[in-house]
Amino acid sequence: MAVIGTYSSTQARLQKIYPVVVEPVSVPTDTVSRAEGERIFGFRGCLACHGKQLQGSVYLSDAALGQVIATNLTVGSGGVGRQYDDEDWVRAIRYGLRPDGTPLLFMPATEFYYLSDEDLGRVIAFIKSVPAVDNQLPASTLSLTGRAVMTLIDAITFVPAELISHHAPRPIAAFPADYPSPPNLTTRLERPLPYWDEAGFIQIMRSGITRHGRQIDPQYMPWTSYQYATDEELKSIWDYLQALPAVPYGNH
Numbered sequence: 140m141a142v143i144g145t146y147s148s149t150q151a152r153l154q155k156i157y158p159v160v161v162e163p164v165s166v167p168t169d170t171v172s173r174a175e176g177e178r179i180f181g182f183r184g185c186l187a188c189h190g191k192q193l194q195g196s197v198y199l200s201d202a203a204l205g206q207v208i209a210t211n212l213t214v215g216s217g218g219v220g221r222q223y224d225d226e227d228w229v230r231a232i233r234y235g236l237r238p239d240g241t242p243l244l245f246m247p248a249t250e251f252y253y254l255s256d257e258d259l260g261r262v263i264a265f266i267k268s269v270p271a272v273d274n275q276l277p278a279s280t281l282s283l284t285g286r287a288v289m290t291l292i293d294a295i296t297f298v299p300a301e302l303i304s305h306h307a308p309r310p311i312a313a314f315p316a317d318y319p320s321p322p323n324l325t326t327r328l329e330r331p332l333p334y335w336d337e338a339g340f341i342q343i344m345r346s347g348i349t350r351h352g353r354q355i356d357p358q359y360m361p362w363t364s365y366q367y368a369t370d371e372e373l374k375s376i377w378d379y380l381q382a383l384p385a386v387p388y389g390n391h
């Protein structure tokens with residue numbers, strides 16, 4: 140009975156249809172936007188899972204758990220690029236859903252939900268521009284043991300779509316409006332933090348306490364993680380900041 144219960148409860152989660160109203164994003168066609176999309180595709184980890192040529196790869200293959208395939212995204216045979224329209228790309232990347240509204244396994248849309256419309260459009264532009272790769276891969280399947288793990292271990296996110304609030308208003312690009320403004324880190328022009336030197340910088344990164352004794356809230360500036368950086372790493376970041384050309388405060 141437990142076996143049947145596990146199967147049917149996971150099946151209900153995997154076949155649930157999320158009725159998301161997908162707001163279209165504009166997908167640029169110029170080469171600069173595509174190149175930026177390629178850069179985002181690399182540093183957000185898409186490339187690590189979907190492969191250098193976007194040809195897809197085996198994400199998980201375990202005799203006990205089952206197999207999960209990171210999809211071939213190209214227009215080649217076996218690739219979803221053949222059928223996907225712009226709305227389907229947004230639904231998958233932003234909401235973790237297939238075109239029929241059922242959830243994708245392990246595809247970390249919880250992270251990509253925060254991509255701005257512009258960046259998401261650039262990523263889609265890049266994906267659509269890559270050459271076709273013929274690569275037929277099997278469909279993702281979970282064994283009964285895999286389904287038991289899915290049921291019992293909440294810490295492993297099998298279905299990222301379950302964590303996304305599909306009907307909430309879209310967050311504003313970048314940070315929520317109530318976040319404090321991050322300071323200008325180019326030190327030479329306005330010198331907003333004139334008391335900074337290497338020791339002060341390392342102190343802030345380790346303790347979150349500025350030279351004026353102010354405690355920085357780790358919710359905004361996660362020094363509680365960065366405190367574990369080595370001296371050498373923090374010194375290199377300091378050297379890098381010193382070397383940056385001075386630019387005025389703002390977005391560009």
Ligand code: HEC
Pocket residue numbers: 180183184185186188189198207208209210212219228231232237238242243244245246247251262278279
């Ligand atoms: C941790 C690995 C991982 C990362 C990182 C990742 N993906 Fe995925 N992605 C997957 C897996 C696994 C699937 C297929 C899941 C399934 O079959 O249920 C998938 C599915 C997709 C799909 C839907 C394809 C289909 O089968 O309908 C798209 C589109 C997609 N990913 C794009 C992206 C983009 C763009 C990024 C980066 C912004 C990205 N992925 C990052 C693992 C990943």
